[in-house]
Amino acid sequence: MSDVRDQVDLTNCDREPIHIPGLIQPFGFLLALSSDWLIARASANTADFIGVAHDELLGRPVTDILGAEAVHAIRNRVALLRGADATERMFGLKLAGVEQPFDVALHLSDGGIVIEAEPSQPELGDGAGTIRSMMSRLDQARTMEAFLREGARQVRALTGFDRVMVYKFDADGNGEVMAEAARSGIGSFLHLHYPHTDIPAQARALYNRNLFRIIADVKSVPVPVIPTLNERGAPLDLSLSVLRAVSPIHIEYLGNMGVGASLSISIMIEGRLWGLFACHHYSARCPGLERRSLSELFGQMFAMKLEALERRESAAYAERARGVSERLLVQLAGDASLRDDPAWLAETLGDAIPADGIGVVINGHIAIAGLAPDEDSFLRLTRELNRTTAGKVFATDRIAAFFPEAERWSDRAAGMLALPISRSPRDYVVLFRQEIIRTVRWAGDPYLPKEFGPNGDRLSPRKSFEAWSETVRGRSQPFSDLERQVAESLRATLIEVVLRMSDEAHAERQQAAERQELLIAELNHRVRNILSLIRGLVRQTRGSGSIDDYVIELDGRIHALARAHNQITSDNWGPAPLRGLIETEAAAYLAGKATRVRTEGPEILLAPTAFSTLALVLHELMTNSAKYGALSDNGHVDVRWLVDGQGWLQLDWQESGGPVVQAPTRQGFGSTIIRRSIPYDLGGEASVEYLPLGLSAHFAIPERHVTQRVAKVTASVAEAEEPAATAAGPLISGPVLLVEDSLIIAMDAEDILTRLGAESVATASTVPVAMDELRRFQPTLAILDINLGSETSMPIADRLKAMGVPYLFATGYGEQARLPEAHADAPVLQKPYTIENVARGLGGLLSKG
Numbered sequence: 124m125s126d127v128r129d130q131v132d133l134t135n136c137d138r139e140p141i142h143i144p145g146l147i148q149p150f151g152f153l154l155a156l157s158s159d160w161l162i163a164r165a166s167a168n169t170a171d172f173i174g175v176a177h178d179e180l181l182g183r184p185v186t187d188i189l190g191a192e193a194v195h196a197i198r199n200r201v202a203l204l205r206g207a208d209a210t211e212r213m214f215g216l217k218l219a220g221v222e223q224p225f226d227v228a229l230h231l232s233d234g235g236i237v238i239e240a241e242p243s244q245p246e247l248g249d250g251a252g253t254i255r256s257m258m259s260r261l262d263q264a265r266t267m268e269a270f271l272r273e274g275a276r277q278v279r280a281l282t283g284f285d286r287v288m289v290y291k292f293d294a295d296g297n298g299e300v301m302a303e304a305a306r307s308g309i310g311s312f313l314h315l316h317y318p319h320t321d322i323p324a325q326a327r328a329l330y331n332r333n334l335f336r337i338i339a340d341v342k343s344v345p346v347p348v349i350p351t352l353n354e355r356g357a358p359l360d361l362s363l364s365v366l367r368a369v370s371p372i373h374i375e376y377l378g379n380m381g382v383g384a385s386l387s388i389s390i391m392i393e394g395r396l397w398g399l400f401a402c403h404h405y406s407a408r409c410p411g412l413e414r415r416s417l418s419e420l421f422g423q424m425f426a427m428k429l430e431a432l433e434r435r436e437s438a439a440y441a442e443r444a445r446g447v448s449e450r451l452l453v454q455l456a457g458d459a460s461l462r463d464d465p466a467w468l469a470e471t472l473g474d475a476i477p478a479d480g481i482g483v484v485i486n487g488h489i490a491i492a493g494l495a496p497d498e499d500s501f502l503r504l505t506r507e508l509n510r511t512t513a514g515k516v517f518a519t520d521r522i523a524a525f526f527p528e529a530e531r532w533s534d535r536a537a538g539m540l541a542l543p544i545s546r547s548p549r550d551y552v553v554l555f556r557q558e559i560i561r562t563v564r565w566a567g568d569p570y571l572p573k574e575f576g577p578n579g580d581r582l583s584p585r586k587s588f589e590a591w592s593e594t595v596r597g598r599s600q601p602f603s604d605l606e607r608q609v610a611e612s613l614r615a616t617l618i619e620v621v622l623r624m625s626d627e628a629h630a631e632r633q634q635a636a637e638r639q640e641l642l643i644a645e646l647n648h649r650v651r652n653i654l655s656l657i658r659g660l661v662r663q664t665r666g667s668g669s670i671d672d673y674v675i676e677l678d679g680r681i682h683a684l685a686r687a688h689n690q691i692t693s694d695n696w697g698p699a700p701l702r703g704l705i706e707t708e709a710a711a712y713l714a715g716k717a718t719r720v721r722t723e724g725p726e727i728l729l730a731p732t733a734f735s736t737l738a739l740v741l742h743e744l745m746t747n748s749a750k751y752g753a754l755s756d757n758g759h760v761d762v763r764w765l766v767d768g769q770g771w772l773q774l775d776w777q778e779s780g781g782p783v784v785q786a787p788t789r790q791g792f793g794s795t796i797i798r799r800s801i802p803y804d805l806g807g808e809a810s811v812e813y814l815p816l817g818l819s820a821h822f823a824i825p826e827r828h829v830t831q832r833v834a835k836v837t838a839s840v841a842e843a844e845e846p847a848a849t850a851a852g853p854l855i856s857g858p859v860l861l862v863e864d865s866l867i868i869a870m871d872a873e874d875i876l877t878r879l880g881a882e883s884v885a886t887a888s889t890v891p892v893a894m895d896e897l898r899r900f901q902p903t904l905a906i907l908d909i910n911l912g913s914e915t916s917m918p919i920a921d922r923l924k925a926m927g928v929p930y931l932f933a934t935g936y937g938e939q940a941r942l943p944e945a946h947a948d949a950p951v952l953q954k955p956y957t958i959e960n961v962a963r964g965l966g967g968l969l970s971k972g
Contacts, residue, residue: 146345146368151241190219226412244411271302284402291398339409384408388422444609478554518602538599556599698728724764733828753781770826778817786813853880857903
């Protein structure tokens, strides 16, 4: 099949090439010039073309032989040569004293210039138009098969050869005829295979350098280049020669096929030899250099389009593989148990790399699904992989060649693709493919013993090219290069998932411990404050005398305090309304008489820090007024505020109608908070005057803490606890799933959900219990506490999302919960559960649905 075996000793194809004396084909002549443009060597047939005897050529300036005009044109073209294997062509060049014009090929060799010339054959008019037409026909091909077939048709139309084949090399160097265009009556070589020995490594290397080769007449007698050796005792390197003759071994090879002329065009993709256009003619044929050069150009453009087509196919395949990787990341991150589910892994990975079975080993745990070896055999196979693959993806279509024991179960699993998924070779995901018994058609028996032929101590080429069929057993469908590349990507994803799961588990444990410590400290602080405040409320509450009135008044104040806390945290520590703060503080002390605190000012929001600081100040003012000032009697408090021209909040507190005010004799903690908190914490101003008719205070808060926009009007502090949304009927219906790891909190939330209309509430404190509940029934909605001790509720959310059940999260931490991307749009409730925030969260969730 090959066209390049010249100047190569084929006795041992692993040896370096051994050059033989240079010979060229006689349809042209050759001149080799020294650097000073003297003719150093010439082919023996030069006189046949230009009429100058060989002994008159050597050592003479080339100008005397070819003429000044021709040499000038050649010099200009030689100046364009760039790179080690560069060549240039000239067409229709006139030589001195010769009527016949010549087509000339130029290249550099051994520091000199090689000029090859052959009589012009002006066959083409518009070469550019011809190539344009050929490429446009290629563009109409919609599949790879059609593209290769059209390429063969175009080369045959351009060269006129009887048979043109597109010949592709596989990873082992064997070749297959992928497409063919041939005249009728000469049979077909389509899909025949040729062993790698037909084109040895040395010949393949020459195809990489010289992209175009022709043998014009297999029966012609080549002529030598004289002298045979230069002054250094080396023959002329003819690797890039157009006229170069070929090895008698290859001539015998072509003769055995009945071929009279041969032509080949290398198809190079990304610097590697993808294959050839191999052309055969059954008599002598020599298209002109111009037509051959056009064929070479077409071959290069064909290779570029072929590369683009393969890239498009690769990109589409890689895009599908990226989708698989993303799915692996999302699903495995949400449910670690899927990592040990081989059926799920096989189904997911199978979208990118088709396989018939799978085996997984992680931390000594083995899981197998589909057509695969048994567990003991699989474990021994992975041990063998540990010794040989060095942590890389390993693929074979015949496991038994790598692991002889596999011959016993090759009917189930003949090929495999192994993905190491740990830092050290230990854990694997192995995809298996079953045996495919197939027939391979060879161009002759590739296993015939080699014979020594008539050309000295050299191997004789094959003589039989009859189609020979071989039944192949014990092999699977091979894993393609694309599949191996995708496997590397998937391997990186799986390693990332395994490492992330390990790191996340450690980070979650550490974070949970830190949060628990923080929560305990915060709870301790808050519980102490709350207990102190409630104790004061219990002792200071004064009713009409009856125990029922006492309970009602005390209950109202406690609820007012709870609503104040909810107001601060309802928007995840965001800006909150000033008016709501004043009203809730007033309600905490005045219950149904909150109208004695009169407010006037625009609706504005305060940043959380300013809101908390002002809350403490107002709390102390309200407490003091309720104990000693206007609110302890029948007086009133007027609170007025505005935003000045600099954006500062100016707030005035004025008491009236109460007992006569006297300045305190000592500065207590409450007075310190009133006078110093706003200047110290916020950089603002504060002043207090103890006037006889009532206490007067003025506060100024800088612009950076103030949001001057319409604030959301809060519910009246005196309204009923039941949300108005339930007035027209239940907010929810059907069964509800509640996931909460605290029994007391779960009981409170269960009561709230029942009041909002839930038919029943199933509670779960762990992920497994919740999964069991979801297998038992399908809820209408679910509330999930994010943190469940040492685990999270994300696997439950994944299952609910797959079932189409709406859900929302709940958290006891003040900061915004960090949710995975798959659940980023789910609502989040801030604990503690109240009927207002649960109703608000469910209302938003159901309105989205």
